[in-house]
Amino acid sequence: MNIPEFGVESWLNKWETKAKYDISQSSVEAMTLEELISLEGIDVETFFKRYANLRLDYGAIEGSYEFKQLVANLYKNVTPDNILQMNGATGGNFLALYALVNPGDQVISMLPSYQQLYDIPKSLGAEVKYVRLQADNNWNYDLNQLETLITTKTKLITLNNANNPTGTWLNRDQLEKLVQIARGVGAYVLVDEVYEPLIQQTNFTPIVDIYEKGISVSSLSKSYSLPGLRIGWTATNREIADLFRKYRDYTTICGGVLNDALAVVALKHREEILNRNRRIVSENLQIVKKWVASESKVSLVLPQAVSTAFIKLELDEDDVSFFTRLVEETGVLLVPGSAFGMPSYARLGYCCQKEILQVGLEKLSDFLHHE
Incomplete structure (x- = not known):
């Protein structure tokens, strides 16, 4: 198995703990433990006293029943038994790809997108084709492109909806047309839905609610501001859930009893x-x-009420060099577009603390004009 370096994650691993003004992250400003627990009307000490005598065993392997019920309530056509708790959305994506993709399969991804959704299929021996999003088309997903790429060999279509890094998304009408295309060849559709739009959601729909071979993956990391819990899930029909269970036993085991309890609160x-x-x-x-x-x-x-945005910059040097100098000299961190295969762009995580955003943007402007 051969796989390239994960551009976004390797960049953040190197710089995020060293940056003073981190305007790169795609989560909405993370909640504190106290902030989360206070939603229950109690303090942190009282909450954890409930669990003082809890044995830190594996707990409910697929997630507690309360967790599975609460997640199932987010969908129209999914029962709690078909919710599988995962280690974040990355765990859910990996599970789906690991369970479904075989050498010689064809997978159609979008670009730019989360690298996991196209480089893991490649590493598993699949042929990967791309629907390429264009800035001059407002980063809209081109269904005509999809129709030219899809064949009877297409096993899986993967999407970020909403998209990381652009912050744009496919509405229900677009998804229903995509489902028609996928159904014509019997392809699965895996949708990483972790970037749930926060405003004007009336035309946003999970793929599992409109397609029998749809796989919805989400987590509490982005729109819920709790990436440190590392709790996500897959939502599917029974047949797919049972297939996933076999592969999940090799990759996950459980999410942890305390993390599950905090996820239930959220x-x-x-x-x-x-x-x-x-x-x-x-x-x-x-x-x-x-x-x-x-x-x-x-x-x-x-972006369409999503926590991440993709800015284009006029640069006189390659973007990796520019953003390396930016963080080293000013403490301002963004993700170079090259991490998404899009040089001269950058992922701007604008949903951080307001003061950090304001100072970070000011310093970025100074650096662009006076370096």
Whole structure:
């Protein structure tokens, strides 16, 4: 098995603990433990006293029943038994790819996208084709491209919806047309839905609710602001869930009893968390809009109420060199577009603390013009 370096993760592994102004992350500003527990109307000490005598065994292997029920409630056509708890959305994506993709299969991914969704299939011996998103088309997914690429050999279509890094997404009408195309050749559709749009969601739908071979993967990391819990899930029909169980035993075992308990708190208070994050997205996006309007060397297709954005910069050097110098000299961290196969772009994680965003953007502008 041969696989390239994971561009985004290797860059963040190197720099995120050293940066002073981290405006690279794609999660909405992380909640503190106290912030999360307070949603229960109690303090942290009282919460953990409940678990003082809890044995730290494996717990419920697929996630507690309460967890599975709360997640199933997010979908129309999924029972709790068909929810499998995973180690974040990366664990859910990996499980689906590991279970479904064989050498000689064809997989169609989108580009740019989360690298896991196309390089793992390649490493498993699949042929990978790309629907290429274009900035001059507002990063929209081109279904005509998909129709030219799909064949009877297509085993799987993979999507980020919403997309990382662009912050744009396919609406229900687009997904239903994609499902028609996939159904014509019997292809599965795996959708990483971890970037749940926070505003104007009426036309956003999980793939599992509209396609019998749809696989919805999500987690509490991005739109729920809890990446440190490392709790995600897959939501599928019974046949796919049973297939996944076999492969899951080789990769996951469990998510941890304390993490499960905290995940239950988050899911019980889902609307309170999302309301918090809607405010952050809305307010911080106004800062970004104002900055882009005043910055002659930057352009942006606005994200659609999603926590990540993809800015284009006018650079006189390669983007990796530029952003390395930026973080070393100013402490400002973004992810170079090259990590997504898109040089001269950068992932801007604008849903961090407001003060960090403001100072980070100011320093980035100074660096662009006065380096």
